[in-house]
Amino acid sequence: xxxxxxxxxxxxxxxxxxxxxxxxxxxxxxxxxxxxxxxxxxxxxxxxxxxxxxxxxxxxxxxxxxxxxxxxxxxxxxxxxxxxxxxxxxxxxxxxxxxxxxxxxxxxxxxxxxxxxxxxxxxxxxxxxxxxxxxxxxxxxxxxxxxxxxxxxxxxxxxxxxxxxxxxxxxxxxxxxxxxxxxxxxxxxxxxxxxxxxxxxxxxxxxxxxxxxxxxxxxxxxxxxxxxxxxxxxxxxxxxxxxxxxxxxxxxxxxxxxxxxxx
Amino acid sequence: xxxxxxxxxxxxxxxxxxxxxxxxxxxxxxxxxxxxxxxxxxxxxxxxxxxxxxxxxxxxxxxxxxxxxxxxxxxxxxxxxxxxxxxxxxxxxxxxxxxxxxxxxxxxxxxxxxxxxxxxxxxxxxxxxxxxxxxxxxxxxxxxxxxxxxxxxxxxxxxxxxxxxxxxxxxxxxxxxxxxxxxxxxxxxxxxxxxxxxxxxxxxxxxxxxxxxxxxxxxxxxxxxxxxxxxxxxxxxxxxxxxxxxxxxxxxxxxxxxxxxxxxxxxxxxxxxxxxxxxxxxxxxxxxxxxx
Numbered sequence: 143x144x145x146x147x148x149x150x151x152x153x154x155x156x157x158x159x160x161x162x163x164x165x166x167x168x169x170x171x172x173x174x175x176x177x178x179x180x181x182x183x184x185x186x187x188x189x190x191x192x193x194x195x196x197x198x199x200x201x202x203x204x205x206x207x208x209x210x211x212x213x214x215x216x217x218x219x220x221x222x223x224x225x226x227x228x229x230x231x232x233x234x235x236x237x238x239x240x241x242x243x244x245x246x247x248x249x250x251x252x253x254x255x256x257x258x259x260x261x262x263x264x265x266x267x268x269x270x271x272x273x274x275x276x277x278x279x280x281x282x283x284x285x286x287x288x289x290x291x292x293x294x295x296x297x298x299x300x301x302x303x304x305x306x307x308x309x310x311x312x313x314x315x316x317x318x319x320x321x322x323x324x325x326x327x328x329x330x331x332x333x334x335x336x337x338x339x340x341x342x343x344x345x346x347x348x349x350x351x352x353x354x355x356x357x358x359x360x361x362x363x364x365x366x367x368x369x370x371x372x373x374x375x376x377x378x379x380x381x382x383x384x385x386x387x388x389x390x391x392x393x394x395x396x397x398x399x400x401x402x403x404x405x
Numbered sequence: 406x407x408x409x410x411x412x413x414x415x416x417x418x419x420x421x422x423x424x425x426x427x428x429x430x431x432x433x434x435x436x437x438x439x440x441x442x443x444x445x446x447x448x449x450x451x452x453x454x455x456x457x458x459x460x461x462x463x464x465x466x467x468x469x470x471x472x473x474x475x476x477x478x479x480x481x482x483x484x485x486x487x488x489x490x491x492x493x494x495x496x497x498x499x500x501x502x503x504x505x506x507x508x509x510x511x512x513x514x515x516x517x518x519x520x521x522x523x524x525x526x527x528x529x530x531x532x533x534x535x536x537x538x539x540x541x542x543x544x545x546x547x548x549x550x551x552x553x554x555x556x557x558x559x560x561x562x563x564x565x566x567x568x569x570x571x572x573x574x575x576x577x578x579x580x581x582x583x584x585x586x587x588x589x590x591x592x593x594x595x596x597x598x599x600x601x602x603x604x605x606x607x608x609x610x611x612x613x614x615x616x617x618x619x620x621x622x623x624x625x626x627x628x629x630x631x632x633x634x635x636x637x638x639x640x641x642x643x644x645x646x647x648x649x650x651x652x653x654x655x656x657x658x659x660x661x662x663x664x665x666x667x668x669x670x671x672x673x674x675x676x677x678x679x680x681x682x683x684x685x686x687x688x689x690x691x692x693x694x695x696x697x
Contacts (some may be wrong), residue, residue: 144502145496150511153573157514159525159537163442172535218423225419230407237420248630248678250651251671254658255437257428261448276541278426295406308415337519339633340651344659355521359637362525369529376522387517388510 157380164188164374171370183360187374194365196349198395200357201378203346204336207272207353211335214277216328220320224312228298238287241280257344267351272342276335282327282381289323290316325393329386354379427579442669459669469670472648473559479649480628482564488620490568491575496605497529498576498582512573520570524637527566528553556646559639567634575620582616583609611694622685629678650674674676 158178163171183267186204191197226238256275265271297319327399344355349357358375365371408415426611446452463469498508515523530536531552539549550558586609594608610617632651635641641648641656648671658667 146494149494149572150508153511156523156526156530156569159530163529175609176537176540191445201584218426221419222423222429225416228406228408229413229419229526231413231416234416234594237424240432241427244427245645246679247431247435248626248671248675250630250654251438251668251675252431252434254664254668254671255434257658258437258441258446258448274655275430278423278430280427280431283423298406300407302408302412309418310411312419333517337517337521339519339521339636340655343636343655355519358521358525359518362528362637368537369532372525373529375553376525379522380518383517383519384514387513391510391513397629 160373160376160380163369164377166370168368168370172211187368187370188378190368191361191374191378194371195357195361197357197375197378199350200352200354203272203351204353206357207269208332208335210273211276212328212331214262214273215279215282215331217325219282219327220286220317220324221312222283224290224316226283226287227290227293228308228316241283244280245284253341253344253359256341260345266345267348268345269284269351271345272351272353274339275341279327282331285327286320286323287322292320293319322393325390329393332386333383438562438668438671441665442672444665445567446664448664449662452665455665459666460673462666463669463673466615468648469650469653472650472653475647476629476631476649477566479564479631480625483567483628483631484621484624486564487568487571487575487624488617490572490578491620492617494572494576494585495579496609499580506579509573509577510571512576514573515570516574518570520633521637524634527562528638531562553639554643557645559643559647559687563634563638566630566638567628570634571624574626578620578623579613582613586612587648614693615695618685618689622682625681626678627686629674630679650677652674684691 162178162180164187165180165184165185167180167184167186170177170181228233252275260266260271293316296313298311301315306314337355338353339355339359342353343359346352346356349360352360354375358372358379361375362372425478443454443456445455452553470632494508494512530538533539533549533551533554536552536689538552542549552562553559590608590612591604594604599607630651631649632655635649635652636655639647641652651674653668654667657663657670657681
């Protein structure tokens, strides 16, 4: 019990310290002894953040990129998962193997050619470059295929008897049924794209095209000693994801979490 | 159910979008990476075919060998450490389901946070002069090291920060494994007079071994790809003592403009990951117990 509480405190403290630092002014930042409760808390660091970098633009980029990628991944994966679960066609097995094989290849292998491609197409520093390569997810296809494969057939059969096309049946029967899978996969996709660093580091080089993690890294390079500024940027990057996580965590099943490692 | 008759052809509509994207942004790039690794290309001048030149150069590249050694050092420090911490937490929490809800949130906060932000948090706390950690050490009379700026301590700091970030993830995986173990086994062992350690060693751990294998494979695959924390915490330093494989790939592609060479490196990384995963699944018969 004591160990658990102690370990929990070790988890929470760095967050508290980060928040506290972000509320310090430059005068109190480096004082000894350090104060967990800032003597004169202020939002100066946050204001300065928006003045010295296009921080609002970065935040907006992150929001757009994350929403588009998450939505697109849910739709493409659910559709393909349904297609692979409910249709018999030549080459279905080979397709499944293809998806599985791509899961095994680390993303670093594809990143150099993708960068070369985007650079040749003149798409560096655009949102397209950040979004397009991420709209399909092999892991998502697997997750939805498993989910739809064990869905009882009666619901769809009723719809089919009423003359509904597979397309209509999918949207009105199958997808609503798969709400738990959508929630779990959605949160994983959301976190992965909000926190993504390696690919944006390659293609978002102008500050105006950066998402928060890359922006934060460049901020740190420029303002190494203004820790209140850097920590304010960290807070803005971390808070949305933790808020979303706390809200939806009850819907996430640990078994499905396993997939979260397949970035 | 399976769609029949004329509905059959609908599969293209369903699988099409995902498959098209997968081909364009994963399959073709994988093939392109293979092709690219036989060329020298800086994106400014036309690509030069160099055959196996990149791989030959790689074999003699001191910087790459150092990065490989640092990556393996990281793995040897990080994987056992985070598994021990994660398993310990899971065992402690498994008995106390009342705390499970709140613990899940607390221990998962670092897991869901962006590595860049977490690395910056640690960089600030580990600051040699103004960091809270050296201040606390000073209170108990210890003159703290320069952490990220000191050979040896830099890698230790990276490993510690990584364990802190991922412990909750490992914990959740082990908790899921522990929940599949019936209390009957452990209670029977206790009735036979086994102490806690014996129960763990002889009953819980063997039953948990499939989860241990799974977790270790996941962690190994991920830790071969260690990058973000290194990029922010140490930038490969001090004096190149914490460079890692992915950092080499990024630096060669990004800073040196050597696309072919970077692609060749990424294939070597893939080969290592593949070989180690294969080895682990081969060795599993020796110690993994699938209850029968």
